[in-house]
Amino acid sequence: xxxxxxxxxxxxxxxxxxxxxxxxxxxxxxxxxxxxxxxxxxxxxxxxxxxxxxxxxxxxxxxxxxxxxxxxxxxxxxxxxxxxxxxxxxxxxxxxxxxxxxxxxxxxxxxxxxxxxxxxxxxxxxxxxxxxxxxxxxxxxxxxxxxxxxxxxxxxxxxxxxxxxxxxxxxxxxxxxxxxxxxxxxxxxxxxxxxxxxxxxxxxxxxxxxxxxxxxxxxxxxxxxxxxxxxxxxxxxxxxxxxxxxxxxxxxxxxxxxxxxxxxxxxxxxxxxxxxxxxxxxxxxxxxxxxxxxxxxxxxxxxxxxxxxxxxxxxxxxxxxxxxxxxxxxxxxxxxxxxxxxxxxxxxxxxxxxxxxxxxxxxxxxxxxxxxxxxxxxx
Amino acid sequence: xxxxxxxxxxxxxxxxxxxxxxxxxxxxxxxxxxxxxxxxxxxxxxxxxxxxxxxxxxxxxxxxxxxxxxxxxxxxxxxxxxxxxxxxxxxxxxxxxxxxxxxxxxxxxxxxxxxxxxxxxxxxxxxxxxxxxxxxxxxxxxxxxxxxxxxxxxxxxxxxxxxxxxxxxxxxxxxxxxxxxxxxxxxxxxxxxxxxxxxxxxxxxxxxxxxxxxxxxxxxxxxxxxxxxxxxxxxxxxxxxxxxxxxxxxxxxxxxxxxxxxxxxxxxxxxxxxxxxxxxxxxxxxxxxxxxxxxxxxxxxxxxxxxxxxxxxxxxxxxxxxxxxxxxxxxxxxxxxxxxxxxxxxxxxxxxxxxxxxxxxxxxxxxxxxxxxxxxxxx
Numbered sequence: 001x002x003x004x005x006x007x008x009x010x011x012x013x014x015x016x017x018x019x020x021x022x023x024x025x026x027x028x029x030x031x032x033x034x035x036x037x038x039x040x041x042x043x044x045x046x047x048x049x050x051x052x053x054x055x056x057x058x059x060x061x062x063x064x065x066x067x068x069x070x071x072x073x074x075x076x077x078x079x080x081x082x083x084x085x086x087x088x089x090x091x092x093x094x095x096x097x098x099x100x101x102x103x104x105x106x107x108x109x110x111x112x113x114x115x116x117x118x119x120x121x122x123x124x125x126x127x128x129x130x131x132x133x134x135x136x137x138x139x140x141x142x143x144x145x146x147x148x149x150x151x152x153x154x155x156x157x158x159x160x161x162x163x164x165x166x167x168x169x170x171x172x173x174x175x176x177x178x179x180x181x182x183x184x185x186x187x188x189x190x191x192x193x194x195x196x197x198x199x200x201x202x203x204x205x206x207x208x209x210x211x212x213x214x215x216x217x218x219x220x221x222x223x224x225x226x227x228x229x230x231x232x233x234x235x236x237x238x239x240x241x242x243x244x245x246x247x248x249x250x251x252x253x254x255x256x257x258x259x260x261x262x263x264x265x266x267x268x269x270x271x272x273x274x275x276x277x278x279x280x281x282x283x284x285x286x287x288x289x290x291x292x293x294x295x296x297x298x299x300x301x302x303x304x305x306x307x308x309x310x311x312x313x314x315x316x317x318x319x320x321x322x323x324x325x326x327x328x329x330x331x332x333x334x335x336x337x338x339x340x341x342x343x344x345x346x347x348x349x350x351x352x353x354x355x356x357x358x359x360x361x362x363x364x365x366x367x368x369x370x371x372x373x374x375x376x377x378x379x
Numbered sequence: 380x381x382x383x384x385x386x387x388x389x390x391x392x393x394x395x396x397x398x399x400x401x402x403x404x405x406x407x408x409x410x411x412x413x414x415x416x417x418x419x420x421x422x423x424x425x426x427x428x429x430x431x432x433x434x435x436x437x438x439x440x441x442x443x444x445x446x447x448x449x450x451x452x453x454x455x456x457x458x459x460x461x462x463x464x465x466x467x468x469x470x471x472x473x474x475x476x477x478x479x480x481x482x483x484x485x486x487x488x489x490x491x492x493x494x495x496x497x498x499x500x501x502x503x504x505x506x507x508x509x510x511x512x513x514x515x516x517x518x519x520x521x522x523x524x525x526x527x528x529x530x531x532x533x534x535x536x537x538x539x540x541x542x543x544x545x546x547x548x549x550x551x552x553x554x555x556x557x558x559x560x561x562x563x564x565x566x567x568x569x570x571x572x573x574x575x576x577x578x579x580x581x582x583x584x585x586x587x588x589x590x591x592x593x594x595x596x597x598x599x600x601x602x603x604x605x606x607x608x609x610x611x612x613x614x615x616x617x618x619x620x621x622x623x624x625x626x627x628x629x630x631x632x633x634x635x636x637x638x639x640x641x642x643x644x645x646x647x648x649x650x651x652x653x654x655x656x657x658x659x660x661x662x663x664x665x666x667x668x669x670x671x672x673x674x675x676x677x678x679x680x681x682x683x684x685x686x687x688x689x690x691x692x693x694x695x696x697x698x699x700x701x702x703x704x705x706x707x708x709x710x711x712x713x714x715x716x717x718x719x720x721x722x723x724x725x726x727x728x729x730x731x732x733x734x735x736x737x738x739x740x741x742x743x744x745x746x747x748x749x750x751x752x753x754x755x756x757x758x
Contacts, residue, residue, distance in 0.1 A: 005405065005407070007405065007406060007407065007408060009408050011619065012406050012407075012408060012409060012619065012622050013406070014405065014406060015405070015406050017403075020402075020403035020404075020405075021403060023399075023402070023403060023623075024396075024399035024400060024402060024403035025399075026384065026386065026393065026394070026399075027386060027391050027392070027393060027394050027570075027576055028384070028386065028391075028699070029386060029388050029391060029699045029701075030391060030577070031701075032693065032699060059440075060439065060440050060441050060444070060577065060578050061438075061439050061440050061444065061601065062439050062601070062618040062619045062620070062621075063618075063619065064600070064601045064618045064619075065439070065440065065444075065601045065618075067601075068600050068601045095600065096600050099598050099599065099600040100598045100600075101598065189619070191406075191619060191622075197406055197621065197622050197623035197624075198409070198439065198619045198620065198621050198622055198623075199439050199578045199621035199623075199624060218598070219478050219479045219480065219597070219598065220478065221443070221447050221474065221475050221478040221479075222440065222441070222443045222444045222446075222447045222602075223601075239441040239442075239443045239444075240390065240391065240441045240442065240443075240568070240570060240577045241441070241577065242441075242576065242577050242578035242621070242624075243391050243570075243576055243577055244402075244576035244577075244578075245576075245578060245621075314411065320407070320408045320411060322408075322410075
């Protein structure tokens with residue numbers, strides 16, 4: 001059973017062997033000068049990644065834990081929050097708020113589309129009492145990018161309203177200026193652009209957000225911002241951190257700092273654009289009206305079930321991409337540009353999509369998508 | 380700077396190189412048949428470890444996340460809970476309950492002592508409305524074992540009261556019969572007896588506890604038992620799991636199953652008893668009145684600061700043990716028997732304690748503790 005496997009789903013993603021090797025070194029104690037030194041370096045590098053002067057909190061949890069932390073640390077029972085709901089992860093903001101008795105004003109956007117900032121402006125005017133606007137920078141379930149910068153400008157001057165951005169598949173993928181754009185809370189996870197195994201969530205908190213934290217009365221303990229802020233002052237964490245993942249994070253952030261954010265963004269842009277060139281050459285359509293550099297979401301051609309494309313690629317070719325979720329299930333398939341991937345990996349993915357579609361009876365001229373991608377990458 | 384390092388603190392602990400190697404294999408997708416198969420195996424092996432027929436839930440979090448989950452999934456605002464508070468981790472139960480508006484009846488026990496079951500019986504009689512008794516199986520901050528079995532017998536027949544046990548440094552260390560002893564919720568973490576890096580908490584839930592879950596009105600989302608139970612039926616997890624840690628867990632549980640729980644318990648007992656023999660031979664005292672197989676907690680001799688012992692061992696000898704926390708800080712030092720350790724590691728720890736105490740001016744006959752441990756291990 002010799003089968004080389006490729007992971008090209010939008011999280012978990014492929015982790016670089018040298019990072020896996022670093023994480024497999026002997027475990028060190030979390031309350032030790034060695035680990036404190038690593039943590040301090042990580043915290044400094046996270047500020048670079050986030051383009052922020054504020055502290056970035058590290059939780060041992062999935063990304064959803066970071067999202068929940070943003071709700072329970074900023075709000076109080078009965079508060080109003082505006083949620084941009086344009087996919088599965090927008091829905092998660094609503095579910096989280098409702099689980100904690102927060103009144104939600106939903107801005108419903110069709111799956112695949114980006115929110116119109118005017119809609120957020122209308123909601124803010126209709127609900128000046130809203131304590132927070134929750135949104136995605138990039139909605140992973142549809143591949144659509146929301147205009148975070150424009151919405152930041154709308155929320156920036158409202159002293160009592162925080163903008164909370166799930167940037168789990170955006171931060172480190174493309175430009176996101178936390179401080180300059182007025183993004184009060186920005187959440188990410190380890191298993192996306194940071195190309196680490198899952199298990200860490202990261203959350204930046206602005207001064208405006210800290211003022212809301214002081215007034216917040218929703219219950220919390222493990223996911224408390226205040227406890228973590230206190231621990232940052234002592235160069236530690238409030239609870240036992242995921243030591244090996246943080247050591248991997250140190251390694252990844254070192255690489256990002258060395259390459260520089262512009263090069264990191266250019267890398268993702270290149271992979272995405274090459275893939276999109278192939279999609280167009282194959283006569284396929286993008287599902288997203290505002291396609292991202294994180295993932296290319298392709299609409300399954302008429303008569304083809306997107307899940308079958310995923311299944312053939314995984315079972316016959318050893319390549320894991322992702323299908324659609326909830327209402328998009330069967331309608332789409334998704335190829336990640338995040339993780340330890342190169343343009344050659346995109347060539348593999350496109351080649352495999354060509355073969356899978358042909359196998360499923362869709363008319364495909366084999367090599368046509370690959371040729372378009374090659375031409376793009378050769379530029 | 381060639382320095383071999385040893386980790387002998389009660390968590391995080393040393394991880395076996397073959398487990399680190401397994402975790403450093405390429406990441407696989409969490410929604411894939413490959414990972415589902417691993418997860419199903421892990422869930423079956425966890426039932427063996429827990430000695431339970433009930434489901435064991437896996438969270439990506441520190442152990443504290445598992446403790447918090449036990450509070451928010453079982454209780455409602457204004458409920459009463461009894462807490463056995465005999466150290467830092469007992470205090471954590473109280474803090475967690477109070478953070479969620481639960482009325483706490485504390486049973487305060489001096490640090491280092493085990494709770495008297497009669498005190499729990501009195502509290503249950505005085506507070507028949509208590510929905511839960513929260514306690515530690517083993518209080519890591521003091522090294523004291525509580526009589527979990529006896530308390531299980533007291534709570535077992537109370538249909539409306541659950542016994543919730545933090546077994547983070549007990550499960551997999553010594554005998555703990557979840558079902559037979561009537562332990563309704565048992566929490567553990569990856570970085571103790573399971574000898575993995577930190578980042579996973581594990582929680583078993585009895586049928587009685589599930590009945591409380593149905594009535595619970597405390598808010599939750601990421602740490603929801605119900606969401607995870609639903610996901611277990613689909614051979615997955617509710618949120619992205621910590622893939623690499625679960626793959627490590629599969630490896631460790633396979634080893635535990637092959638060796639058998641009796642051999643695993645005997646291993647810890649042997650390391651603990653050998654260490655205690657050395658402590659006695661050196662004229663030192665155990666801090667705990669009910670010493671455990673998880674960690675040996677030694678009272679610093681008069682005039683010696685326990686933190687200095689820890690510091691010398693770490694900085695000069697490359698050996699990490701733990702000092703005391705909160706009110707025990709400076710008064711004790713703690714040597715773990717959990718993790719990838721052998722009796723030879725205990726010899727190293729004892730030898731280093733001898734040298735550190737001598738260096739700090741305490742009269743020590745070098746080799747005397749080691750000789751006693753050797754004699755014990757040679758039996």
